[in-house]
Amino acid sequence: MRFTQPAYPTVYFSTLIWVRCPNCNMAAKVETNLGKLTIPEPQQHQSTLKCSGCGLIKTHNELWYGLYQGHLSIACGFCGSHLNYTTKPSKNIKTKAAKTCEVCNKEKEYALQWYKFKQDFAIDPYFGLDLYLQVNIKENVFWVYNIDHLKYLRHYVSSTLREGYGRHKYSLITNLPQWIKAAKNRELIVKKIRFFRK
Ligand SMILES: [Zn+2]
Ligand SMILES: [Zn+2]
Structure with a gap:
């Protein structure tokens, strides 16, 4: 056919x-x-x-009704290195996430931006x-x-x-x-x- x-x-x-x-x-x-x-x-x-x-x-x-995903793309608050972070897809939206800089090893809370998760x-x-x-x-x-x-x-x-x-x-x-x-x-x-x- x-x-x-x-x-x-x-x-x-x-x-x-x-x-x-x-x-x-x-x-x-x-x-x-x-x-x-x-x-x-x-x-x-x-x-x-x-x-x-x-x-x-x-x-x-x-x-x-679907999931959201949080993104972070920001300069480290201590050394200025670029930080990139993406959360797991979730319904649970937190406004901030603690992130440790891989360059200076210091942790700080940053505001996340949330987007509708459509990859599923x-x-x-x-x-x-x-x-x-x-x-x-x-x-x-x-x-x-x-x-x-x-x-x-x-x-x-x-x-x-x-x-x-x-x-x-x-x-x-x-x-x-x-x-x-x-x-x-x-x-x-x-x-x-x-x-x-x-
Ligand atoms: Zn119904
Ligand atoms: Zn840093």
Whole structure:
């Protein structure tokens, strides 16, 4: 079978994302109006979280359910050497962290800057909620935003001929992890996602 779908960017599928409701744990929807943007710039988008199970409705503003990461990039208060430090991703935001300078060995408290942690891709990029459609395959997580996204990836994974469609740098396929692209995992992935429904 040949893969004949267009080279969509991931953001193409991000107008509807099934997430786990932070209130009742059932499937909830994140709907986003992307306008004409083709590259994710979540702050500029209008997203709404809606759960038909418990009635929760939230609008994307500064609401972030995911993890945060603290950063420090500052001159040592004693010797002026540059200090770089990044915390583990966490929900627990501390305003300051004690850091020992590697040059002069003196410790001091510095103010941290906190950012939304988005490197964990099994979350939605707008509210930071866990994706509803995810399944463990060996040590990896296979995730999709919605059923169209699932069908698209299922078509790709099942295809033995994958060349010849227009690849580009934002193409979802170009950015897929190697374990999904690997031919040796084809059968296992297809089997695992067969019963994988909302
Ligand atoms: Zn709910
Ligand atoms: Zn120092």
